[in-house]
Amino acid sequence: MCIYLLLTIKKNFIMNKIIIAILMLMYSLTSLGQIESNRNTTETGRNFVVLEIGTGTWCYFCPGAAMGAEDLIEAGYDVAVIEYHNGDDYATDISNSRLIDYYNVPGLPTAYFDGVLTFSGGYNNYSLFDTYLPLYEERIEIPSPLELVADIEEGSNNNFNVSVTVTDLDNYQGTNLKLHVVLTESNIPENWQGQTELDYVCRDMIPDQYGTSLDFSSQNTQTIELEVNVPYELANCEIVTFVQNNDTKEILQATKENLLMVGITDMPSFDNKLELYPNPITYFTTLTYSLEKDMPVKIVVRDLGGKIVATLLDEKQNAGKHSLNWDATNFSGNHVQNGIYFCTINTGSNTSTIKLVVQR
Numbered sequence: 001m002c003i004y005l006l007l008t009i010k011k012n013f014i015m016n017k018i019i020i021a022i023l024m025l026m027y028s029l030t031s032l033g034q035i036e037s038n039r040n041t042t043e044t045g046r047n048f049v050v051l052e053i054g055t056g057t058w059c060y061f062c063p064g065a066a067m068g069a070e071d072l073i074e075a076g077y078d079v080a081v082i083e084y085h086n087g088d089d090y091a092t093d094i095s096n097s098r099l100i101d102y103y104n105v106p107g108l109p110t111a112y113f114d115g116v117l118t119f120s121g122g123y124n125n126y127s128l129f130d131t132y133l134p135l136y137e138e139r140i141e142i143p144s145p146l147e148l149v150a151d152i153e154e155g156s157n158n159n160f161n162v163s164v165t166v167t168d169l170d171n172y173q174g175t176n177l178k179l180h181v182v183l184t185e186s187n188i189p190e191n192w193q194g195q196t197e198l199d200y201v202c203r204d205m206i207p208d209q210y211g212t213s214l215d216f217s218s219q220n221t222q223t224i225e226l227e228v229n230v231p232y233e234l235a236n237c238e239i240v241t242f243v244q245n246n247d248t249k250e251i252l253q254a255t256k257e258n259l260l261m262v263g264i265t266d267m268p269s270f271d272n273k274l275e276l277y278p279n280p281i282t283y284f285t286t287l288t289y290s291l292e293k294d295m296p297v298k299i300v301v302r303d304l305g306g307k308i309v310a311t312l313l314d315e316k317q318n319a320g321k322h323s324l325n326w327d328a329t330n331f332s333g334n335h336v337q338n339g340i341y342f343c344t345i346n347t348g349s350n351t352s353t354i355k356l357v358v359q360r
Contacts, residue, residue: 049136050082050115053069054086054099057198059108059193067127068128078140080255085201097209098205102209106120107121144169144253150162150257151163151164152259158231160239163224164226177216181240184201185201204229206227235259258306275289276354280357286324297313297347299312299324312343342355342356
């Protein structure tokens with residue numbers, strides 16, 4: 001009887017301890033859930049992955065990096081490309097500082113995806129697309145704690161006013177944040193290592209390669225106003241903005257804008273006689289325009305990134321009314337993808353651009 005009573009008491013004691021342990025665990029989980037629910041965990045999608053490439057026209061293996069970046073763009077991936085040149089005519093103090101002082105580049109070509117994923121090496125005649133794609137995919141899936149909006153307006157004397165608003169959505173803990181504004185130029189004729197042009201060349205960083213400091217200690221939104229001088233053809237230029245943590249070198253958010261789209265409404269036409277029909281395009285469209293006198297005429301079609309996909313005309317023409325057809329094909333004779341394009345006519349002294357849509 002005493003043994004039974006002792007066993008019963010011991011059993012009840014053990015059961016009580018188990019019940020207390022379960023209650024304490026439930027309380028802990030509930031408290032943890034309350035703590036988590038009180039945190040601001042708002043994030044947003046990543047606009048673009050920034051692909052920075054160290055390159056040079058003297059570099060035998062650099063074409064593979066250039067082709068890899070171009071293939072990402074042509075395949076429609078959300079990537080903002082910046083190419084920093086070293087040791088050639090396109091190298092600047094800014095590009096050298098970015099490669100050597102900031103990244104301590106091990107050699108050329110070297111690609112940096114959002115500043116944190118790196119691949120060094122390349123090929124002379126083979127694209128690095130298959131190597132770059134997994135690195136891009138890893139970064140584009142990571143949400144961003146920042147919202148980044150760039151408003152660009154055309155000013156005077158080749159200047160553009162850039163207003164960048166950065167919002168901290170998630171009480172980001174990093175403090176050494178820099179906003180970078182980069183001007184790139186593409187479609188630069190250059191014979192190098194079997195290639196015929198250069199794209200996404202870093203022409204300037206505003207205000208400099210060190211960027212503008214951001215401080216969210218007292219407010220979660222900051223707006224930075226900058227001016228960018230663009231002494232190049234607008235259709236070839238992009239402005240890339242991005243926020244980078246200098247402690248980790250991680251790029252947190254980015255935007256890019258082709259300047260053709262910014263300045264298109266201000267481009268003069270040829271006495272308002274420039275016409276395009278039909279638009280949207282299904283199989284072909286007819287471009288009609290008038291010339292007041294004999295002059296050289298160049299007509300090209302560009303995609304949203306400013307890349308020339310087709311040259312329709314490049315010759316001297318007589319005064320009068322002219323027309324030509326475009327069957328929505330590129331240089332290779334393949335149909336271009338559905339989307340927005342820009343047809344630009346240049347006579348040397350005058351430029352006119354029409355927005356067109358390919359829709360099959």
